[in-house]
Amino acid sequence: MNRLRLTKIFIFLGCLVPLGRLGWKALHDGLGANPIEVITHSTGDWTLILVLVTLSITPLRRITRQYWLIGVRRMIGLFAFFYGVLHFTTYIWLDKFFGLHEMIKDIAKRPFITVGFSAFVLLIPLALTSTAGWVRRLGGKNWQRLHRLIYLTGILGVIHYIWLVKADLRKPLEYAFALSLLLLYRVVMWVAGVHKNSVPAQARPAEVTET
Numbered sequence: 140m141n142r143l144r145l146t147k148i149f150i151f152l153g154c155l156v157p158l159g160r161l162g163w164k165a166l167h168d169g170l171g172a173n174p175i176e177v178i179t180h181s182t183g184d185w186t187l188i189l190v191l192v193t194l195s196i197t198p199l200r201r202i203t204r205q206y207w208l209i210g211v212r213r214m215i216g217l218f219a220f221f222y223g224v225l226h227f228t229t230y231i232w233l234d235k236f237f238g239l240h241e242m243i244k245d246i247a248k249r250p251f252i253t254v255g256f257s258a259f260v261l262l263i264p265l266a267l268t269s270t271a272g273w274v275r276r277l278g279g280k281n282w283q284r285l286h287r288l289i290y291l292t293g294i295l296g297v298i299h300y301i302w303l304v305k306a307d308l309r310k311p312l313e314y315a316f317a318l319s320l321l322l323l324y325r326v327v328m329w330v331a332g333v334h335k336n337s338v339p340a341q342a343r344p345a346e347v348t349e350t
């Protein structure tokens with residue numbers, strides 16, 4: 140088994156750990172007095188963390204010259220979407236019991252829900268077009284343009300978190316700081332005119348730039 144395959148298995152299992160922990164706690168009465176809140180917070184946290192990890196791959200791979208890292212980006216991005224789906228499902232199912240009226244009222248009363256929802260919706264086309272077939276179908280440039288939506292997901296995810304926190308802003312601001320560094324890296328690269336491949340090699344058409 141080659142190194143990339145092993146690393147992928149390791150990352151796959153690693154990305155399932157937060158879900159496994161929640162499942163374990165649920166089975167052993169470890170979710171406390173408000174299990175829905177614990178699940179919402181954990182899945183929300185992991186959606187944002189994995190969006191940020193996905194955004195770290197390009198700088199990390201260039202700085203460390205570990206070019207194989209591009210091969211794990213798609214999986215991590217898809218796990219971000221997976222935790223986003225769990226987060227959203229927790230909200231509409233366990234929190235609101237699919238009550239449309241309740242949800243609309245909530246959106247009007249709490250704008251952070253609208254922002255979170257927008258961040259989630261932007262992840263959908265990215266997940267759907269993450270395959271090698273879609274990279275070829277769209278063409279490298281268009282695919283990369285579309286996948287820059289992840290910057291917006293990161294920004295909206297951080298705003299969502301800042302707006303929902305009532306007192307201690309430390310944690311959302313840490314996320315905001317990490318995101319700022321990752322976006323700053325893109326700006327610096329763009330100003331420096333560095334545009335190189337970040338489309339998966341097996342799917343790479345002739346014309347490709349950095350995301």
Ligand code: HEM
Pocket residue numbers: 176179180181182183184185186187190223226227230252255256257258259260292293295296297299300303
């Ligand atoms: C699908 C639409 C979404 C809905 C309806 C939603 C809803 C919520 C709700 C109700 C909470 C708990 C608020 C509270 O405790 O007062 C929350 C927390 C959170 N959400 Fe979302 N959210 C959505 C999408 C997202 C997305 C896409 C991200 C990340 C990119 C995200 C990241 C977070 C984070 C980081 C927290 C706080 C976790 C913590 O307290 O540790 N959410 N969300």
